[in-house]
Each structure stands twice: as C-alpha cells, then as structure tokens.
Amino acid sequence: MTRGVAISRTFWMWTRLLGGAAILVALVWRQGTGPFLDGLRLTTPAALLAALVVTAATTLCCAWRWSLIAGRLDVGVPVRTAFAAYYRSQLLNATLPAGVLGDVHRGVRHGRETGALGRGLRSVVWDRAAGQAVQAVLALGAVAFLAPALRTPVVLVAVVGLVVLVVAWVVLPRRPRLVLADDVRRLAPLWPRLVLGSAVAAAGHAVVFVVAARTAGVTVPLSQVAPLALVVLLVSAVPVSIAGWGMREGAAAWVFGAVGLGAAQGVTVSVVYGVMALVATLPGAVLPVPRGDGAPAPRLEDAAHG
Known part of the structure; x- marks a missing residue:
C-alpha cells in the first residue's frame, strides 16, 4: 500500500467517525439525552427475540445472494459458509468504529482463501451494491406514501446519488472500468x-424497524411507518457513523420530525432499532465459519482477472 493510499484511507475513516460523532452530539444538544435513554429503557425481550428471528431470515437471504455472486466471479462460497461469514461481518459492522469493517474482513478473508483477493473483495462489493440498489428503489417507491415535506428531499438525494455514481464511473481509470464491466456481464x-433476495432482506430490515417503532410507542398505521422505515434505513447505509450509530439517528430525527411525529420520537425509535440490530448480530460471535471449502485457487492464466 502506497503512502498516499494509506493517508487517503485514514482520512476517510476519520471523516466517517467524526461525522457520526458530530451528528450524535448535535442530536444530544437539540433533543437532550432523554430520547436516547428512553430507547434503552423501552427495548423489550420480545422485541429482541423478534429481531433475532427476522435477522436470521434476512441474513440467509443475503448469504444466498453473496453465494450466487461469488460463484459467478469464480470464487464460490457455499451458502452455509456464507451464512456464518455474513453473521460475523454484521457483528463486526455493529461493534467496530467505521461500520463497514465487517464487510472488508469478509471480502479479504474469502479472497485469500480462494486465492483471488481481488475477486473475493469484488464479490462483497457487488453483494452490498445489489442490496443497496434494491433498497434505494424500494425507498423511492415509498415516496408516494410519504408526507409532501419528505418527497422532494428524498428524490433530490436520489438524483445526487445517481450523479455521483455516473461521475465516479467516468473518472474511473480504464483498467478498473473494464474489470467492473466484465463483472456486470457475468x-x-x-x-x-x-x-x-435483496427485496426480501430489505423487507426484513423494515420489519425490525417497524417492531422498534411499535416498541417505542409509535401508533400510526403500518402504511405510514413502513415507508419511513425504508427511507431511514436507506439513509443510514451512508457510512458516516460510529459502528452504525449517528447517521441512522439523524435520519430518523429528520424523517419523524418532517411527518409530525417529532424528532425526539425518531431518535428513540432509532435507538430501540440499534439495540435490536446489535443483539440480532450476536450469533456471529458463536457461529463457526468453515475454512477451505470455497472455490479452488484460480489457474495462472486466470490470475489477471482476479
């Protein structure tokens, strides 16, 4: 790794952490500690059990998706191995500062075991990209059910995100662009x-959020809570957080405030969801990830594609 790349990665890591911290500090300054403490107090064993059950199903969907992608990239991973590895990556994402280190670990580990580090990492990148793309489409579809105060900002964020992707593709060097184009073809x-798989997983995450909202005392109809859940979860995927905390709470405060439910209520729901999501990843600490059952190392003539 060159010195410039190392400095760049360090810069972005600290930017994500400080950004998440800044959001949390701003929320405490505006709303006080009450919504955070309420979230911890209101979380119930029944809600935690629901999160464990639903997350098991969503993790299986995600593991299946990753297994499909890895197989097409010639770094196959069995679903049972992907399931355990996915649980571990979720636990690391929920406990380590940057919120994405679990996925990095999953990609590096799988790439090394299959002898194709590049394709192992790309299998995880495509896995997450597929999930986020479907979640974004679902969130945009929910715009019709949102309050007018939210529709324009959500569409604007979507347009900005699309522009960023296009610009990133244009400025990408030719060789990486060819590699990604070949991946898309495969x-x-x-x-x-x-x-x-992505739609079922996104629905599962939304169900956990709805359970968190009900646990926190939100009584508005499901037709109103579910669209809010999709928008909050999409925004919370932006990696500006401390182990997942920060962007999610800020998004929930904004969304709930915009529809008249109160920013403080949004923070409380987000805290309940955060606790539920953390507990739901705990199987990642005990599930063993089998070694050595991925795809064999690539032939020498394939190395250039890895």
Whole structure:
C-alpha cells in the first residue's frame, strides 16, 4: 500500500467517525439525552427475540445472494459458509468504529482463501451494491406514501446519488472500468434472483424497524411507518457513523420530525432499532465459519482477472 493510499484511507475513516460523532452530539444538544435513554429503557425481550428471528431470515437471504455472486466471479462460497461469514461481518459492522469493517474482513478473508483477493473483495462489493440498489428503489417507491415535506428531499438525494455514481464511473481509470464491466456481464443472468433476495432482506430490515417503532410507542398505521422505515434505513447505509450509530439517528430525527411525529420520537425509535440490530448480530460471535471449502485457487492464466 502506497503512502498516499494509506493517508487517503485514514482520512476517510476519520471523516466517517467524526461525522457520526458530530451528528450524535448535535442530536444530544437539540433533543437532550432523554430520547436516547428512553430507547434503552423501552427495548423489550420480545422485541429482541423478534429481531433475532427476522435477522436470521434476512441474513440467509443475503448469504444466498453473496453465494450466487461469488460463484459467478469464480470464487464460490457455499451458502452455509456464507451464512456464518455474513453473521460475523454484521457483528463486526455493529461493534467496530467505521461500520463497514465487517464487510472488508469478509471480502479479504474469502479472497485469500480462494486465492483471488481481488475477486473475493469484488464479490462483497457487488453483494452490498445489489442490496443497496434494491433498497434505494424500494425507498423511492415509498415516496408516494410519504408526507409532501419528505418527497422532494428524498428524490433530490436520489438524483445526487445517481450523479455521483455516473461521475465516479467516468473518472474511473480504464483498467478498473473494464474489470467492473466484465463483472456486470457475468452477473447479468443473476439479476432476478439478486433482486428477490435483496427485496426480501430489505423487507426484513423494515420489519425490525417497524417492531422498534411499535416498541417505542409509535401508533400510526403500518402504511405510514413502513415507508419511513425504508427511507431511514436507506439513509443510514451512508457510512458516516460510529459502528452504525449517528447517521441512522439523524435520519430518523429528520424523517419523524418532517411527518409530525417529532424528532425526539425518531431518535428513540432509532435507538430501540440499534439495540435490536446489535443483539440480532450476536450469533456471529458463536457461529463457526468453515475454512477451505470455497472455490479452488484460480489457474495462472486466470490470475489477471482476479
């Protein structure tokens, strides 16, 4: 790793951490500690059990999606191995500062075990990208059910995100662009299954958020809570947080405040969801991740594609 790359990574890591911390400090300054303490107090064993059950199902969907992608990139991983590895990555994401280190660990570990570090990492990148793309589409579909105060900002964020992706593709050097284009060609036959797995996983995360909202005392109809859940979860995927905390609470405060439910209520719901999500990843601490059952190391003539 060159000195410039190391400095860049360190800069972005601290930017994400400080950004998440700044959001939390701003929320405490504006709302006080009450909403945070209420979230911890209101979380119930029943809610935690629900999160464990639903997260097991969403993790299986995500593991299946990753297994499909890895197989097409010639770094196959069995679903049972992917399931355990996915649980571990979620636990690391929920406990380590940057909120994405679990996925980095998953990609590096799988890449080294299969002898193709580049493709192992890209399998995880495509896995997360597929999930986020479907979640973004679902969130945009929920715009019709949102209050007018939220529709324009959500659409604006979507447009900005699309522009950023286009610009990133244009400025990307030719060789990485060719590699990604080849990946897209390989993965194209999978898109119906990737969409299905991602949609079920996104729905599962939304269900956990709805349970958190009900646990926190939100009584508005499901038709109003579910769209809010999709928007909050999409915004919280932005890696500006401390182990997942920060952006999610800020998004919940904004969304709940905009629809008249109160920013403080949004923070409380987000805290309940955060505790539920953390407990739901604990199986990652005990599930063993099998070694040595991935795809064999690539042939020498394939190395250039890895």
